[in-house]
Amino acid sequence: MTMSTDWLEKINWNGDGLVPVIAQETGTGKVLMMAWMNREALTLTVEEGRAIYWSRSRNKLWRKGEESGHVQVLKDIRLDCDNDVILLEVEQLGGIACHTGRHNCFFQQLQDGKWQTIEPVIKDTGTIYKK
């Protein structure tokens, strides 16, 4: 039996067939990152229980953590009132969501009209990603 795809069609996909997806860390409640999914990415995310995004720069599926091991294990999935934004609750394996080697991607804080980096690099990205 194939699962109905009505839930997929309820989503207001944008003109490129994408929806923005916020990943929030279970337990801490920290917002880790925002990325995009298409129908295939979201379907695979649900089927495999891990975040799989659509990379707009590489124009292909982005199986988060496939290279770094920093997989996001799916805990919960929500849709907003306008059906055009998704919120994931995830367990962030390795404690690092950002490709810069930081816990999350929102490490630049606006201070007196300047963006200041205020979160430390936990792990050098040269050791996370193959060249």
Add this chain to the structure above:
Amino acid sequence: MTMSTDWLEKINWNGDGLVPVIAQETGTGKVLMMAWMNREALTLTVEEGRAIYWSRSRNKLWRKGEESGHVQVLKDIRLDCDNDVILLEVEQLGGIACHTGRHNCFFQQLQDGKWQTIEPVIKDTGTIYKK
């Protein structure tokens, strides 16, 4: 003296001159909503210390709370690693961020292939918004 706008130009605005903005509640860490800002909206948000979005449907500035009183008081503003997503930390006046009268907009949860509404309406929207 006018504040430099270098910080605005660091942002990777999309083709429509917009950036997605996540609003997270201070204290609870709940993700309240996601909306969009243009340069003017973000400038005013910083100047006035409250969230002011750009409404894509109405094609004008959306001074969050101007009708409902549910203003979002700005506590912190972050930019992500790709400079294309903003995260606000806000105090949600009235405890209601969603136009449906709920605490936040992410009240639909995916359960067995269906979106289920799992958050209560705190205040009937008919009493929040003028007809």
